Amino acid sequence: MERFDKNTCLAMRKRLIGKSCRLFFSDDPVKIVRARGQYLYDENGKRYLDCISNVQHVGHCNPAVTKAASAQMELLNANTRFLHDNIIYYAERLAATLPEKLAVFYFVNSGSEANDLALRLARQYTKHNDVIVLEHAYHGHLTSLIDISPYKFRKLEGQKDWVHVAPLPDTYRGKYREDHPDPGQAYADAVKDLIGEVHKKGRKVAAFFAESLPSVAGQIILPSGYSKKVADHVHAAGGVFVADEVQVGFGRVGSHFWAFQLQGDDFCPDIVTMGKPMGNGHPLSCVVTTQEIADAFAATGVEYFNTFGGNPVSCAVGLAVLDVIEEEDLRRNAASVGEQLLNLLKQLQTKHSIIGDVRGVGLFVGLELVKERAQRTPATEEASELVRRLKEELVCMSTDGPGENVLKFKPPLCFSMEDAQLVVGKIDRFLSDMAAKEQNEKGSASQGIA
Amino acid sequence: MERFDKNTCLAMRKRLIGKSCRLFFSDDPVKIVRARGQYLYDENGKRYLDCISNVQHVGHCNPAVTKAASAQMELLNANTRFLHDNIIYYAERLAATLPEKLAVFYFVNSGSEANDLALRLARQYTKHNDVIVLEHAYHGHLTSLIDISPYKFRKLEGQKDWVHVAPLPDTYRGKYREDHPDPGQAYADAVKDLIGEVHKKGRKVAAFFAESLPSVAGQIILPSGYSKKVADHVHAAGGVFVADEVQVGFGRVGSHFWAFQLQGDDFCPDIVTMGKPMGNGHPLSCVVTTQEIADAFAATGVEYFNTFGGNPVSCAVGLAVLDVIEEEDLRRNAASVGEQLLNLLKQLQTKHSIIGDVRGVGLFVGLELVKERAQRTPATEEASELVRRLKEELVCMSTDGPGENVLKFKPPLCFSMEDAQLVVGKIDRFLSDMAAKEQNEKGSASQGIA
The missing domain is CATH 3.40.640.10 (Type I PLP-dependent aspartate aminotransferase-like (Major domain))
Structure with a gap:
């Protein structure tokens, strides 16, 4: 199925295609060789959940x-x-x-x-x-x-x-x-x-x-x-x-x-x-x-x-x-899975203060991260880190907004309840990790001062 | 194969598609339902020779x-x-x-x-x-x-x-x-x-x-x-x-x-x-x-x-x-059929004074019609009439140039020697007819004056 291994492909891409044409996850891009529904498969057969391909509306390769x-x-x-x-x-x-x-x-x-x-x-x-x-x-x-x-x-x-x-x-x-x-x-x-x-x-x-x-x-x-x-x-x-x-x-x-x-x-x-x-x-x-x-x-x-x-x-x-x-009644699916996704994210918001806003309709959903809720300062680095960690665990997500602090859900409309639960579960875990890490660093810092 | 008969299709097109989007042969457009190579087939199975579809470069539906x-x-x-x-x-x-x-x-x-x-x-x-x-x-x-x-x-x-x-x-x-x-x-x-x-x-x-x-x-x-x-x-x-x-x-x-x-x-x-x-x-x-x-x-x-x-x-x-x-060695075909087409058209030029110029390279060929050769006045109506008559005999051709007096050959590259001979034969006959008709009209006119 592959003509070039991933490294060769990347090197040739850098040479042959204008650099203005960017790659997702540019530090370590993903090579995708096949796809179906809301799933992307890389050259090693690893399966990614696709939360971002709004173009493949009725599912990849329908x-x-x-x-x-x-x-x-x-x-x-x-x-x-x-x-x-x-x-x-x-x-x-x-x-x-x-x-x-x-x-x-x-x-x-x-x-x-x-x-x-x-x-x-x-x-x-x-x-x-x-x-x-x-x-x-x-x-x-x-x-x-x-x-x-x-x-x-x-x-x-x-x-x-x-x-x-x-x-x-x-x-x-x-x-x-x-x-x-x-x-x-x-x-x-x-x-x-x-x-x-x-x-x-x-x-x-x-x-x-x-x-x-x-x-x-x-x-x-x-x-x-x-x-x-x-x-x-x-x-x-x-x-x-x-x-x-x-x-x-x-x-x-x-x-x-x-x-x-x-x-x-x-x-x-x-x-x-x-x-x-x-x-x-x-x-x-x-x-x-x-x-x-x-x-x-x-x-x-x-x-x-x-x-x-x-x-x-x-x-x-x-x-x-x-x-x-x-x-396939995809509008109904978009409405019900979208509502479920919004509800799950709003539950997360009660737990993680970094979540400033959760908004959306159907399978157009945004999760806005802020450094603190009163000033609503964009948590740009945190959003980027969250996307990076999601990608490590085989979920494709991206950010947008003037502050690049809004996680965008815009998956194929066949996105399922299980997909929504999976990705929200991972976000919950990563945000907990990030909060714990921040607490530890604050702790170390205050110990250092003492 | 048809969803709407041709008249219904035309009426719906006029209603649903912006009128700025024009049809070929707008007085009596052609409905094409399938195509292969350099041939187009209408809803009645009539086969048109396609001299104009430069897009379908390696032949329709290759x-x-x-x-x-x-x-x-x-x-x-x-x-x-x-x-x-x-x-x-x-x-x-x-x-x-x-x-x-x-x-x-x-x-x-x-x-x-x-x-x-x-x-x-x-x-x-x-x-x-x-x-x-x-x-x-x-x-x-x-x-x-x-x-x-x-x-x-x-x-x-x-x-x-x-x-x-x-x-x-x-x-x-x-x-x-x-x-x-x-x-x-x-x-x-x-x-x-x-x-x-x-x-x-x-x-x-x-x-x-x-x-x-x-x-x-x-x-x-x-x-x-x-x-x-x-x-x-x-x-x-x-x-x-x-x-x-x-x-x-x-x-x-x-x-x-x-x-x-x-x-x-x-x-x-x-x-x-x-x-x-x-x-x-x-x-x-x-x-x-x-x-x-x-x-x-x-x-x-x-x-x-x-x-x-x-x-x-x-x-x-x-x-x-x-x-x-x-x-399929289509460049060689373009070169040889194009050369043959140019030669045939140049032969016609020695016979029909309305042909002011024949030019081209490969399967990019123009036949420029003029009212008379010294002034090179564009023979716009005659070019249009020639395209109309070619269409009646199932050859698709178009005109271009500031004077709309240049017949353009830009067929799929699988265009054959026989196709070239066929279309040039028809052009020869139509130009002879048109010249004879003009002679008759001149004759009648001078008799009328006499």
Whole structure:
């Protein structure tokens, strides 16, 4: 199964692949040779529990997806300039999961391509140029998306004059917290104020871009009422609301198919972008919008052609993923296992003071570590150490958030109750060890002073 | 095999898919349900000869490619943050086709993603911002690439101040033609002059971007010596040379693996982008560059992560494509069938005055139609009519060029001598019909006047 042993593979990777492309656990990367469901197997057959592969949504190497891809590859994989049933049927199936007004589709290859197209649609429709984004947001690796991703542009060229950053509606660490009577209103008002500032500069807002659940920002749950109020302000300014569902769509939240639906039936975005889990690893993404926005884009008379987007194989894969979500009732699993995971972690929080916050919905869960609870100082090193120890015991986990102190759970939706218990048990043990070690060091230190 | 009949499919497509996404033969689109090699089959089993699917490089539904994809999908399709052999082995195989200095790879999902990343690499390395492109160039559908694609931006928002357009080195229709003693030198001097103008504005050139054989511009063959001289001028200005091989790489030109190699051994681009044929329809693309440029990009300390790019399945597909090119000796086929096709078309040119120019290399061939040869006025309607009639007789062909008067041959590389004879025979007959019809109309008209 192996062509190169791990050390050779690593040395060749360092030589042949751009160093900007990083590895997980870079001090001692993992070589994975096969996977199934929520399990990854290394070159020695060691099995890792995968808490992070949100892309392999219906499980690694799901046989129904493989079968659908193979069958269509044997038959046809031409481009969308020829008529084909798959793209039509797939669009219809997706439309059934969305509010009625979101009914015109563009199929592309990646979440980045989807967000870039959303930007083009917004600008063409509104004839405005500026974009409002949330602090610490990440919307993709393309030039246009680095520009609207504070997570990236703050480390690079900086902020463009057409980009405006609204506060992250983080009720644990932001300006308005859990003790605020209506944080949704307060954070939406901040967007309203920002729009006012944009207008004072003589500029106009094309779009408000936000992940329906900000992920890189640290597994944030938007406060109730936020999106509808923001949409009202953005619409009043002649802009559109873009919901980035690239990470969080397709039933990850359990209760709903789309994470934006958590904000209630009175909220509907103007553009939704989707990606990662859509093809279970196959490069497949999508933009859906309203007839009016699509018509404005078409009115330029300029063709939009995406070479691979929406091809019969990609759509067959997408259809198979939808089928598996339904047939294996994965939304219900995400809801129940997610709830169990949240409960277990909240129990840990009563025991370990390092756990500042536990939050989540479905299988989108964050565990935020703090040095102490009053100041909420990010426990960055501790989070990193926890990930390292979990990896030693064959659990793949990662951190995120501005302080890199939030452990992110975003596993394949087939993640089980037993998986949740296993990983929480290990976290409990490691946090106890770390606390004991800290006590010992304090003890030694005070003895040393005495 | 069909889910919807053709009319239903068309009606649903119009409703569900953005109208900016166009169909071939939009008056009467073709529904294709299966394909093999260079043949497409519609819902009634009618077989079309495919002269245009450059993406399905080693033939539609090549079984070796399907088998490789299926086998890897069954095993693993995780992302590149885990170590895996496929990406390494594939990079090594690609490196063997390239000059030694092009040895650091980034795998992405589309030619557009590749060109956008090339732009980011060029800017980061040079610390300059401006880009020189060729007239009528097309480099992709993303915001950043519309900006550097005169083919698109002239129809949209117009030209950005950081974009500079050099003349298309077209020796049939451009400023310097076949009678010029050294058009390569003359067109390269035009780039030098343009760089001078850029500098006068106090601006600096990050990159010169060009397809190694401009395709949308009308199947243009760059004149001898052009690229090396341009590269010298661009390097002197502190910029880099980006060769866009998205359409024309992977042996299409027959004699060489990469089209830029037609410009001689003394020319080497700094960045090469590749795409369309790379995965035979699977979304797979790549950027390759030098160690110096890759190091400058990594020096920002910012990660480049592409969710699907370089995954084990994509790389398995890419490797299978390379194997088929070698095992089926497709470069030799492209060279010999391409030469035969050129010869047959040149014979037609002696017979039909509407054929202004025949040009090409390997299976990249253009047939340029003109109203009369002296003025070279594009015969746009006639080209369109020829494509329509070819389609009626089950041959898929398209036009391109600023005048939409160039018939483009860019078939799968398994295109045969018989295929070439068949299509040229049909073109001969249609051009004879059209000439006879014109004669009759002239006759009638002069009788009418008389």
